[in-house]
């Protein structure tokens with residue numbers, strides 16, 4: 001079943017078009033990466049999906065119904081701006097959110113304790129949030145999004161502010177939620193998380209969808225460089241657009257040099273290998289390009305995923 005369906009939504013703030021005719025859908029059990037650089041329109045889109053702000057145009061359906069606050073009991077949400085009541089204990093915070101999401105006091109307490117245990121915070125259950133580090137408080141906030149075992153989990157930049165161990169823990173929680181049937185949508189700037197977690201992903205550039213599809217579809221459009229170890233300069237080979245000697249720390253045999261080779265448009269690594277064989281071009285090694293989602297993001301969005309100025313459209 002479709003858990004979230006977004007159809008031709010747009011949103012402007014004054015003359016600023018923040019989200020421009022955006023459509024996509026997320027199925028139950030699917031993990032969906034919502035990617036884009038700074039100011040791409042991710043948070044604005046999430047706010048519309050949660051009915052915090054209305055779209056100017058278009059339609060959003062959540063679990064088969066129009067986006068509305070009444071859906072909250074079935075949704076888990078981690079907002080971009082973190083914030084909890086500092087003078088409440090971690091456990092009371094989770095019970096409070098559990099009750100808001102329609103759980104009984106007993107269920108909210110037992111689920112809260114189980115989540116704190118999974119997040120390594122059992123010993124801190126009865127301590128005030130005010131005494132927590134930023135990362136600890138963030139884990140409590142993530143737990144508030146999970147307390148109702150949501151059918152739709154939306155996380156805005158959930159990994160920022162977490163150390164690598166807690167990032168891995170959060171990845172496990174996301175996979176657990178999707179295994180249990182939840183649709184999970186998360187925004188991130190960190191491509192490695194999206195690469196490991198997403199069934200499908202969307203890349204937003206200046207409020208417009210630039211790509212929607214699976215990871216393999218995103219990677220298919222990216223041609224990485226082939227690395228050759230050869231004695232002669234490969235630039236003259238028919239398939240080669242550009243070649244340069246790659247930096248190698250292990251130049252054990254100066255006769256054989258590592259070359260990084262960019263292919264001409266439409267040529268594949270297999271074409272190059274065939275040309276080398278046919279022309280008797282001596283090779284000691286031939287490494288296939290392994291593009292990453294980071295490479296795909298740059299190719300699709302036209303810039304890096306890191307913070308920076310707006311994209312060239």
Ligand SMILES: Nc1ncnc2c1ncn2[C@@H]1O[C@H](COP(=O)(O)OP(=O)(O)OP(=O)(O)O)[C@@H](O)[C@H]1O
Pocket residue numbers: 013016017018036037038039040041042043044045080
């Ligand atoms: N309340 C607002 N008033 C005016 N402009 C806004 C408002 N909210 C967002 N914007 C503008 O809309 C655009 C999209 O912002 P949004 O916060 O949705 O981007 P984002 O993809 O979440 O960015 P980031 O990754 O930096 O958090 C930006 O140009 C931003 O300045």
